[in-house]
Amino acid sequence: MLKDGSFPTIPEVFLKPYNSVEREPWVNMLWDQKGYANPDICIKLGITAPDAPTYSIVLPPPNVTGTLHMGHASMLAIQDILIRYHRMRGYRTLWLPGTDHAAIATQSVVEKKVMKEEKLSRHDLGRDELLRRIQQFATESHDMIVGQIRAMGASVDWTREAFTLDAKRNHAVNTAFKRMYDAGLIYRGNRIVNWDPKGQTTISDDEIVYEERDAKMYTFRYSKDFPISISTTRPETKVGDTAVAVHPEDERYQQYIGKEYTVVFCDVPLHIRIIADKSVEKDFGTGALGVTPAHSNIDWEIADRHDLPRPQVINEYAKMTVPGPLEGKKVTEAREMVVEWLHSQDLLEGEVLIKQNVSTAERTGGIVEPLPKLQWFVSVDKPFVIPHSEIPGIPSGASTTLKALMHAAVGAGTEGTIKIVPERFERVYNNWIDNLRPWCISRQIWYGHRIPVWYHEPKCIPKPGREEEVAQCEMVVVSGTEPICEHCDAKYFQDADTLDTWFSSGLWTFSTLGWPDDTADLRDYHPTSVLETGYDIIFFWVARMILMSAFHLGTIPFKNVYLHGLVRDAQGRKMSKSLGNILNPLEMIEKYGADATRLSLIVGASPGNDLKLSEDRVRGYKHFANKVWNVARFVLESADTYNDATPYVTEDAEIMREVHRLAEEVSQQIDSYRIDLAADLVYHFIWHRFADEIIEQSKLIIKAGAEEAAIASKQRMLREVLVTLLKLLHPFMPFVTETIWQNLPEKESDLLMVAPWPSSSATNNS
């Protein structure tokens, strides 16, 4: 009974267990109404100081290929914790959401779907119709993803949402392409590319997945009178050979170097030169390498050095093109035919079973065929002058390369460079750059940013008197609209290819902020504070963003990179459809609540290490959400009145100091990206210190009717500890804490999400 004779009343909502299914959508609506995820609104309402430091994250855009999985859920949880923490600390905090068109991934999903349901190929549909289908699919997928991001409680600013293929981003992509082309870093060239015969497109080196398979290595001669035997696992390519390379110091073959032979191999006449090249290993196989310039990367480079002809004998469908019996045969068939022929001619000298890494395309699983093709590339080694640079070690106006920029941007504790957490990935990153080759950016698929290059076809017939300018108008690169030839008024035709999806993703940190325009957002929020993503896309994406930002802005794209691990099942296996061990985030949210789902993905997940997740874990944290709920109920019941001027008795003052120490520790752990430990600290304090000990002890005072001063002190302590703990827990479990906040009799701010973060200083009267 209270002083005025009435009974304590607590909000009725507390009389039932915490119900996440009911409360979470309600809290989401509340957040939407207030719109505090938008930093402009926070400034306008005086919640955030206009000159406060900024804190920004761009959401790694999920692919619009379907729904979100646990990996996405963990990424959203981690970023939301960082964002909510900084927002409460008073930063101008922006978390910018978006989705990725994911070019090849999305197109192949839709193509497969259309093939399955309608038995139609993309060529049956045509470019426009296929694009329409993909658009529709992407929109549905996008809407689903937005719903999932909201369900997780992610406090992103929807007013700034972006899509990697929307009009603004297309403008950014075209501008970026044009500027890199003008700087000479993008060029069109005939080089060996990774061709995926199944997907009918080129792919970059990073989209190759190596699979170990059994293979046979054959040792043989081209003909009886050819002096040197060679070894290969791909005899069918030998009809494209133009040389045999040996090591310059290999005494066995000295006498043959420089000689030329004409042979007939499998009914194909070949002209073979014996050359010396240092890249050949003396001790491998016979020490002699049959050089197939058109169908092997290393051989192409040898051909460069020795000026060899490069006949193509395999086409885009992985079929033989050389005239004769092999023509039109698949490479695998042709291989058997050649081996049979070698047998029949008694040329085969050896056959060994070996393990071999076969290159396959990540998306389609097709076996990659190296082919020479005319494609667009980004040169990472070509020097250029960077007009403006804030990157340490690279002065404005210096001559540099993209590789050098990428190296300089990350690094070993230097002020102003990117810091990667965990640090060991810095080595992985640098190692990758060292091995980087030209980046092939053109793709023969339809869904994506069309290459902004236009060709004059047929050739220009100039107006009289301007004939000499014609050579310059055959090909133009423009960032704007369709060009028209000024010499003959003819229209141009745009390059049919699209850009590698990572080209547009690479611009993400600044294309989302309005670049190429000089916007306030770009000035305020770039470089972003941290890029949080999985360690599996450090090369695909992290490195490309650094490249793009360094070239176009002369800055780093983010100050920190935080790499999280992968979410695996309870046995540590990858989650996959075929294993049937997938946990669906939405289902977990439905059963246990977003708060529980978030915590289960956070606690125990140290940076860069994989997390084993089971449904039991999620269930465990649902119990915790309910525990928090009941703690609040108890405190509001037994301390329904209190006075914030009441002096603390010694014991309670000590508890307050303890709570502030906790706040300090939690802050430190978050600052050093150990949010797993931070979450664990709060969890344990609430459950095993506050609930099990502090509350239990306070019962002895309050319910036993001790001295009034002691009771008042306890009541004030309970209320203030509760408020502090709600704040500390809010970044991790935003829904249950916000719900409780809304039911507090009085509160410092209308929403907990913008309440001030507990400071480490001790309170008054302590």
Added chain:
RNA sequence: GGGCGAUUAGCUCAGAUGGUUAGAGCGUUCGAUUCACAUUCGAAAGGUCACAGGUUCGAUUCCUGUAUCGCCCACCA
């Protein structure tokens, strides 16, 4: 062929610039309780901190090897 990570209680993981009895959760066992708790609380059992050397007064912690598992990179034809 290079490189990286992991190896601590039955399971999942913390941990310390090296120092008294190595921690937590889940699980197990025993007990209490319905007076905030779709329960909760208390207690117990359980570890030669992968192995072998070295440095040291002292190592699970640092160094060097080894093993097992996992991952990444690499144009050995």
